[in-house]
Amino acid sequence: MIRSQQPGRGAVAVLSATAVTAFTVLVALLLSLYAPATAHGAAGLTLTGPVVRPGESPLDAIRDVLARQSEALLRGDRDGYLRAIPVERQELREQAGQRFDSLTALHVRRWTLTATTMPERYGDGWRQAVGVAYCFGADDCTTVDLRVDTAWSVARGRLQLVAYEQTTRPWDTTRLTAKVGARVTVAGPADGEQVSPATLDLVLHAAEAAAPIDDRFATSFEGPPQRYFVYVAGDAQWLRWYDGTTRSYSAAYAMPLQPGATDVVLNVRDVRSDAGATLLLTHEFAHVVTLGGTVPPAQAFWLTEGIAEYIADGDGAATRQNLPAVRGYVTDGRWDGSVTPARPAKDASLDDATARYGIALLAVRYLAQRYGEPKLLAFFTEVVRRRQPLDAASQSVFGTDWQSVSKDAAASVRAAATA
Template sequence: MTRTQWMRWTRRPDPRHGALAVLSAAAVTALAVLVTLLVPPTPTAYGAGIALTGPIVRPDENPLFAIQDVLARQSAALLRGDRDGYLQAIPADDAPLREQAGRRFDSLTALRVRRWTMATADLPSQVNDAWRVPVDVGYCFADDDCTPVQLRVSTKWSVVHGRLRLAGYEQTRRPWDATALTVKEGSRVTVAGPADDPRVTPAVLDRVLRAAEAATGTDDRFAASFDGPPRRYFVYVAGEEQWKGWYAGGSANAAAYTIPLQPGASDVVVDHGTLTDSWLPTLITHEFAHVVTLGGVAPPAAAWWLTEGIATYIANGSGGELRNELPSVRSYVAAGRWDGSVTLTGPPADATFEETAACYGIALLAVTYLAQHYGEAKMLAFFTEVVRKRRPVDTAAQSVFGVPWKSISADATAAVRAAAN
């Protein structure tokens, strides 16, 4: 089963003046599939040798209950931290499957998995000699009292000599499923990276964790105007292989992205090759801004200017973001390439860095105008109406500002031109 998700991309910094690179929205379809499968870990009423074979399935019997039993037993082993029991459920002669399961167990436990359930989502259907059934996985890390992230996966089973066993599965591209992870945990942030990549060292993860912990103060403050601060932010630092392999893969021109998983949950992925001490705090603040403002839900495409403008506004801090992007805005406006509309839908895919930086700069200036002229609280309320509630800008402007959007847009355009002169 496939699902469409949205990524918020952060492009790499401009080497000429170290600007924070900008973000662009990209839709990505992620195939999610079962991460752990298998058979009961210890002998039971099913009979001797249960570690090597699954529950008994009689001829002409649908294996639904046997599959449910297998899934429940393996979930329990994971949650009690029983690695041997977890691996014991895997057929002994399937070395690749045992290796994948062991890596998965280690990553999930390092992330402090606290809830993990697997439930069949339909009756198994037989195709030739195999049984197929979708499975709903619910998981969350670090907190027992949490709303599990939902993941639907596909599974395939067979009955060999009257016993159920795994026939095949496709591995997901979520970081904890695809990679053995090293995990660092702070008071508000969990940072993880590939355990076998020598460039993503524990020292690198510690550096990212320090910057991320510092960023939470700013982003938590803005989160109070939305759903409140997340219980924990999750940042995955990708090596070269993981940057291409996690989720739908990172763009060659990007430095980071935030992917909403479901309402209330998002993951941030950062390319290790783009990390610099001076830029890292701004980068993380920008990504966390998407986490708190979008709340795990993809924004409407027409609101690109507002979605990106508010993230850059939050990361702007002392004004460094604006100083970095203003030269591009000036060149763009002076060349007559801007049509005067602040409601930009994003730069084209083939845009140059200067063009893209100009679009982000215009979005930042427009959001800054709203905050300065009407107050930050009303600007945030306007964002909620347009992006979170998906209401037309005209309706939102009248509701929040008491002024027609046409008038506000004209004033915002004038503010952008004034800044560009």
């Protein structure tokens, strides 16, 4: 979910279906770089890398380079990390240097590059798929996995890296600076004026306030994450990180990477106050703990977002923001009486999106008040995590049919909207 804040108005946003699965899509930068002598003749490249004899598979040499590069990163050796890339490959070295700086800023603790398949011939060189396992923060952090394509050539008998697929993850596209708290790491562009150190401090303070709230709810799922990660995006990064979001009212989103791992991305334009940022991040961290790095079913939008709003609504701030839009939505006759509204369209107005989130919140709040919070969370698990039909989940958890439950919930929403 993404929440968009405007002074005096409700705030919402949503992670699009495209963006939800964007972590499986990598931006390929290999193209013509596969050819080992496109920019420089092989004889003119700096001699680096292990020896590969004529007719010999480069797999062992590639593994050696990857292992040495990983070791160099973890010990903070920037020169060692870049050693396998010829100095003539300036763009590739700059990209690798930026990656090194960002990973170091995030306190990378585990980084393993693995080549498990045989390299494929491509022109005069080889293409090699590489598995990456990484994590930040603590020595015992749980790794996140992804795959990148690489390309290699042999110049005068020496193996050299000539291309490396750049992903859309923040640390891979932007040189980052980071602030580290007890439960949260907050990072933003290191060389941009739009995301200032003061802004990162504000976001970190807000995130640290949000984390304990969500940690409490996490005990009903897999437990609290080892650490929450928040990336604060300027305009350029907002469009580029994880392929961006196409929803104009978006202000933040939780990006599932794999079961147990989720990144949160926050638009710096929606960082206006400590209280507002805390509300926003409490909502996004709620997705981290309730979804656990999984992608929810599209038809469960109301419950996925409603429970995140509910968790963020401890002091009633989310209700106060959403209720004016809900009242207008109901009194104008735009509400069809359903407590399971569909996700707002990509071009929906902020008012329309706020109303839908508000209805979802009011419906979820009714369930919690009527049946108790433990049963609400059990119902969420059945519908969102186990993908059970609403009626089956209602019968199992609430002991009655969903039609009766939703009818009473709708009456509660209407009462709140017309009070």
